[in-house]
Amino acid sequence: MQLIPCPWCGPREEAEYHYGGQAHIAYPDDPQGLTDQEWAQYVFFRDNPKGPFAERWMHSAGCRRWFNAVRDTATHRLLTVYRSGEPRPEVPTP
Amino acid sequence: MTADQLARVAITETPRLTQLSLRLDPAGSSSAPVAAVLGARLPTAxxxxxxxxEADxxxxGPDEWLLLAPPDTADLAPSLRHAIAPHFGTVTDVSSQRTAFDLTGPGAPDLLAHGCAIDLHPRSSPTGTxxxxLLAQTGVTLLVLDDAPQAPTxxxxxxxxxxxxxRSWLGDVASGT
Structure with a gap:
């Protein structure tokens, strides 16, 4: 089984984690002012790149903290993990 | 590790431990009064x-601790609540939430290795871990009470x-079925 490094607990089995979708999606500053189309864009539409992708993960069977990871969607290799609130680090492109 | 050593692991239940869930910011103002009540600072590693x-x-988590005290330690939660009250934090009695199994014997780490990916060698999991x-698909909190190779607990x-x-799973592994 693939090991995912939790920024708090260290490498653990993938089964201990939950996936949380794309990271760094900010809540709209003025949600009342959004059109239906803009709201739908915020709620439903996500990037789907081939390559490095910043995602949210949660160590649900461990420390139960959310964190962010940059994962290569083509190889399923996790390039880096970082605690939530920290900026996305630069990852070398393979 | 022989089947004999797995069978000789002593498995005992320690029920009804007093358990308190403590949530606070370790860098905040509540950590010092809490440390005064407990007699030691909360571990942050x-x-x-x-x-x-007063308790183990x-x-x-980075802002979450579990305190283990002997059964019927009734005065710990009120004194912690009193210490934490002027600050930001919570104390919750969760004694009914979990029970404790203690495993003692040289085969104990190998017994758990049948269903747990954590490396329990003293080199990576010393006393204090x-x-x-997940152990056999069950969420557990695993404490190394003593890493002595002759009698790890x-x-x-x-x-x-x-x-x-x-408990059934531990018994099945110990008996080799």
Missing amino acids: PCTWAAAP LLWL CVQT LRLLVRTSFAPYL
């Missing part, structure tokens, strides 16, 4: 536990509703 005069202090992980904290299953 991930995946560790520390013994204090288990790191569960406290990890939350491990403690499993498991949700009460999962305890009969986990």
